[in-house]
Amino acid sequence: MERLLILGTRALAEEVWDLISDMPDFEVTAFVENQDPARCLETLEGLPILWIDDIAAYAATHKAVCALGTTHRSRFIEQAAALGLEFATVVHPTARVSTHSSVGDGTIVSAGVIVATRTQIGRHVFINRGALIGHHTRMGDYVSIMPGANIAGKCNLGDAVYIGIGATVVDGITIGAHSVVGAGSVVTQDVPANVQVVGVPAVIARENISGK
Secondary structure (H helix, E strand, O other): OEEEEEEOOOHHHHHHHHHHHOOOOEEEEEEEEOOOHHHHHOEEOOEEEEEHHHHHHHOOOOEEEEOOOOHHHHHHHHHHHHOOOEEOOEEOOOOEEOOOOEEOOOOEEOOOOEEOOOOEEOOOOEEOOOOEEOOOOEEOOOOEEOOOOEEOOOOEEOOOOEEOOOOEEOOOOEEOOOOEEOOOOEEOOOEOOOEEEEOOOOEEEEEOOOOO
16 A cells, blocks of 8 residues: 655645545545645644645655646645655546556546546646546646546647636647636637637637646
């Protein structure tokens, strides 16, 4: 059994803890906080909350996953990595990931997700429940895919892309790094980096953004 620390102490951390509780190969032993030291006086799901500066002692015996939906979780992950933590890959048993696809370290694949063949998913990606990822798609690091999103085949998502709940990305689309697709949007054309798109079909609503 591999022992885990969950980076994060808010509602999504409880969701990730619950997902991992279905997986006998993992045991969560603590949560980690990096913003409010007072949180470390509390517990979460009956487990201790550790301050980020104190987790180096766990590096030899634990791995970590990050339970933040924001693409800016890279900051928290980099803090933990600098203290020696390595990262686990968590795939819920109700998810179906093709044996011909790859999933990077630190990535969480939630319940009911389907990842088709020949797809490459980067590091520290969060794929929320019921999302569909098509064949021959490539996804960078720190991508967030929200519940029920449908990414078709042969798509290319850059680092730290955020796909909102229920959004659809049609075949062969490229979405540039740090861009955001609004909830329920339908992307039918390539999206440049650092923009937000919304609507059906999706059009640019904001520019010069950096993920969500």
